[in-house]
Amino acid sequence: MKQERFPGEKSIALLLDPDKAKDDSLRNILKIADDCQADFILAGGSLTSAGIGNLIDRTRELSSIPIVLFPGNLLQLTTKADRIMLLSLISGRNPELLIGNHVIAAPHLKDVRDKLVPVGYILVSCGPRTSVEYISQTEAIPSDKTEIAVATALAGEMLGLKMIYLEAGSGAANHVPLEMIRSVHDNISIPLAVGGGIRTAGEVKDIFAAGADLIILGNGCEKNPALLSEACRIRDEFRKIQ
Secondary structure (H helix, E strand, C coil): CCCCCCCCCCEEEEEECCCCCCHHHHHHHHHHHHHCCCCEEEECCCCCCCCHHHHHHHHHHHCCCCEEECCCCHHHCCCCCCEEEEEEECCCCCHHHHHHHHHHHHHHHHHHHHHEEEEEEEEEECCCCCHHHHHHCCCCEECCCHHHHHHHHHHHHHCCCCEEEEECCCCCCCCCCHHHHHHHHHHCCCCEEEECCCCCHHHHHHHHHHCCCEEEECHHHHHCCHHHHHHHHHHHHHHHHC
16 A cells, blocks of 8 residues: 555544444444445554454455554554554653554564554543553643643654644543644644544534544444444535535
8 A cells, every 4th residue: 555645635534442343333333434435444442452353354344444453552463454553652751652562563564564654642631531541651631731732743743753643532521622633733734633532523523623634433433323424424524625
């Protein structure tokens, strides 16, 4: 797969957790994803212990949407996905998540470099402490510290990362503040992804308008599968004016 801007336009991704994506629910949500032409399926999560390869295989049987690995730990490392997010948790100071795990993974990924997307992963505190904060043993950037988020995103771009991902965390009480999304977007030239705490179509519209290139939906679609269809409809409206 050739290297290109990822994503190339306003896009919607569905995040699947291997521990939660059982066959009936997986079949149902992937049918919705296919019907509304979601752009990507992300596979992974911070707590998962189930086999990521099995999820990718089953997803390929049920859908033709490109699959992106979103690894929460080294146990989720696989080359089966169409693309691989090489996540560096630049909002924290845990050396294993900044570079340590990447050193271990590098020999396994050296032959699939065309699949890799180096991502600056920025956790934003948007309510009670989330699972990803606990598992990563890092402190998220406070939601009112926009200047820190901007400086962190800029540093990631200057280090050569190809995407910034502002993440409120799975099941977060709120999504990343619009002001922070807008400010980060205005200061970087690489794609901006936003995820966590997104529950309504109105929030999807606001987040796209604030500058997100890619919106990642997870828990919100588990509780309300229709959200995925609504999000893709809003995406299409934004694409008409891009």
